[in-house]
Amino acid sequence: MIVVDTVQALRSARGNLAEPLGLVPTMGFLHAGHMALVDAARAQNATVAVSIFVNPKQFGPNEDFATYPRDLDRDLAMLRQAGVDLVFVPSVEEMYPADFSTTVDVGPIGEVLEGARRPGHFRGVATVVARLFGLFQPQRAYFGQKDAQQCVVVKRLVADLGLPLEIVVVPTVREPDGLAMSSRNVYLNPKERVAARVLSASLRLAEQHFRDGERDAETLRRLVRETVSREPLVRLDYVSVADASTLAELEVVDRPALVSMAAWVGRARLIDNILL
Ligand code: PAF
Numbered sequence: 476m477i478v479v480d481t482v483q484a485l486r487s488a489r490g491n492l493a494e495p496l497g498l499v500p501t502m503g504f505l506h507a508g509h510m511a512l513v514d515a516a517r518a519q520n521a522t523v524a525v526s527i528f529v530n531p532k533q534f535g536p537n538e539d540f541a542t543y544p545r546d547l548d549r550d551l552a553m554l555r556q557a558g559v560d561l562v563f564v565p566s567v568e569e570m571y572p573a574d575f576s577t578t579v580d581v582g583p584i585g586e587v588l589e590g591a592r593r594p595g596h597f598r599g600v601a602t603v604v605a606r607l608f609g610l611f612q613p614q615r616a617y618f619g620q621k622d623a624q625q626c627v628v629v630k631r632l633v634a635d636l637g638l639p640l641e642i643v644v645v646p647t648v649r650e651p652d653g654l655a656m657s658s659r660n661v662y663l664n665p666k667e668r669v670a671a672r673v674l675s676a677s678l679r680l681a682e683q684h685f686r687d688g689e690r691d692a693e694t695l696r697r698l699v700r701e702t703v704s705r706e707p708l709v710r711l712d713y714v715s716v717a718d719a720s721t722l723a724e725l726e727v728v729d730r731p732a733l734v735s736m737a738a739w740v741g742r743a744r745l746i747d748n749i750l751l
Contacts, residue, residue: 495614508656533599662743670708677702
């Protein structure tokens with residue numbers, strides 16, 4: 476496994492790798508969800524590359540950039556074990572040299588849901604992802620369904636700019652009790668960890684009601700709200716039932732829909748979603 480930390484070293488390593496190349500962009504502190512992305516990339520490409528970069532541009536001033544969990548040695552061991560070919564671990568200065576000045580903004584789909592609560596977040600994501608696509612020139616790139624809006628944003632970016640790669644979305648990997656895997660789950664103490672089950676449980680309940688024929692979006696939102704409110708350690712930030720491609724809120728679930736939510740559990744802000 477080749478590990479590089481400069482753009483120059485990345486470019487020369489990239490040149491010697493077999494095509495097609497699948498890229499898995501990450502912020503490190505890897506878990507089974509990331510490894511599912513790596514496995515999908517391994518299955519579909521001759522070469523697998525991973526980037527590990529905690530991107531300051533996608534964190535708000537009061538968010539957890541400084542404390543975001545990091546463990547590079549463990550990450551590299553996991554990637555080596557999984558047969559990854561190339562890993563890029565740039566510094567902030569390498570990713571954003573002093574004269575860096577471009578921002579990629581995907582417009583309204585980046586300003587609802589997570590974007591409304593985290594102003595500038597998706598500009599930061601779109602900007603770093605566009606730069607990574609430029610540096611790696613991958614034929615495919617892999618993103619987890621857990622970050623549903625990020626998937627919509629990245630697909631929009633690729634379509635609008637005509638970038639020559641395919642975006643592959645991999646299903647959310649969950650703990651046995653349903654909690655979606657996230658690097659931020661380490662923030663949970665044991666009581667909060669148990670309470671955090673209510674996120675996926677409330678989504679499963681909404682899914683069950685949808686299967687039983689419920690089509691009123693507000694009824695599904697209310698179900699999630701009421702379920703979460705019964706768990707005192709969890710504070711719901713929002714629940715949304717939206718068109719899965721435009722992210723516009725729905726009144727009636729008459730097309731593919733994304734049920735998404737964010738909630739505070741202790742100091743962790745967790746997100747989860749399901750597709751109907
Ligand atoms: O999903 C993430 O970890 C990040 O948002 C990404 C895609 C690596 C961009 O920094």
